[in-house]
Amino acid sequence: MLAIISDIHSNVEALRAVLDDIASRDVETILCLGDVVGYGPDPVACVALIRRRVATTLMGNHDAAVVFEPSKFNMAAESSSFWTRAQIEAADRDARRACWDFLGMLPVNMTYDASSLGLGEISLVHGSPRRPVNEYVFPDDVYTAPNKVQGQFERFDRACFCGHTHVPGVFTPAPDFYAPDELNGIWEFDGEDKALINVGSVGQPRDRDPRAAYVLLEPKLARFIRVEYDAPAVAEKVYEIAELDDYLGTRLREGR
Numbered sequence: 001m002l003a004i005i006s007d008i009h010s011n012v013e014a015l016r017a018v019l020d021d022i023a024s025r026d027v028e029t030i031l032c033l034g035d036v037v038g039y040g041p042d043p044v045a046c047v048a049l050i051r052r053r054v055a056t057t058l059m060g061n062h063d064a065a066v067v068f069e070p071s072k073f074n075m076a077a078e079s080s081s082f083w084t085r086a087q088i089e090a091a092d093r094d095a096r097r098a099c100w101d102f103l104g105m106l107p108v109n110m111t112y113d114a115s116s117l118g119l120g121e122i123s124l125v126h127g128s129p130r131r132p133v134n135e136y137v138f139p140d141d142v143y144t145a146p147n148k149v150q151g152q153f154e155r156f157d158r159a160c161f162c163g164h165t166h167v168p169g170v171f172t173p174a175p176d177f178y179a180p181d182e183l184n185g186i187w188e189f190d191g192e193d194k195a196l197i198n199v200g201s202v203g204q205p206r207d208r209d210p211r212a213a214y215v216l217l218e219p220k221l222a223r224f225i226r227v228e229y230d231a232p233a234v235a236e237k238v239y240e241i242a243e244l245d246d247y248l249g250t251r252l253r254e255g256r
Helices: 012-023 043-053 061-067 074-090 093-104 146-156 231-239 246-254
Strands: 002-004 029-032 109-113 121-125 158-164 167-171 176-178 186-188 196-197 210-220 221-225
Touching: 012 043, 012 210, 012 221, 043 074, 043 093, 061 074, 061 093, 074 093, 074 146, 093 246, 146 196, 231 246
Parallel strands: 002 029, 121 158, 158 196
Antiparallel strands: 002 210, 109 121, 167 176, 167 196, 186 221, 210 221
16 A cells, blocks of 8 residues: 655644554555645644655645745745745754755656556646646636646546645546535546545645545546644644744644
8 A cells, every 4th residue: 555645834743643554454555745844833843753754755835935935825834834944944953954855856756667556557636747846726716717627637647636726625527626525535447447536635635634644546547645743733833833823723723
């Protein structure tokens, strides 16, 4: 089995809970689709855990914002990026160097050989197949921007996994979108049909379910997993940091 995680957002409590859940299963490899940092209170600890436990990590837009400059961010996101940068700079020399080396070298996309799971090569991005770091593909886009959704499927062969919106589910070329609850938590790959699968967010879910989210890839199916963690405790940590907007803590309690 293969675990795919995304959007940790400096939430080390959620990350630890997910990694513990993964460790309890027969998982060979963990892949991360980016946004290790940003928004949350523990960026250095999250980078350390991801470096130690994850095989490959992609660059998310918040990772890029911390390394370079935030672009088209709202005030809360921009402030959190600058605060995150300051936390890395304040770490001890080895941790600081490890963070910058790690974040600065993240690839923007990748393919992974999932032949052992009956899927051949799968594609991995943070945002979208068209614009791997920054483009959002929202569930409502199947109604409001169908050409945008359909255009994604020209960029990969069978299956592509993404994050970025923090909303898990499956897009199909029709276009359609299926939330995990509509699928009983499982997407089965049928023949050569394509699927664009959002794995959700470990550290800041936005589908009205505050539990941490990730996906397990098993032979010819993707399984959506939710994991309990102490979201109110993380929210309190956010409230104590003046540079982090209180809303970034409140949304953890509500999963939005």
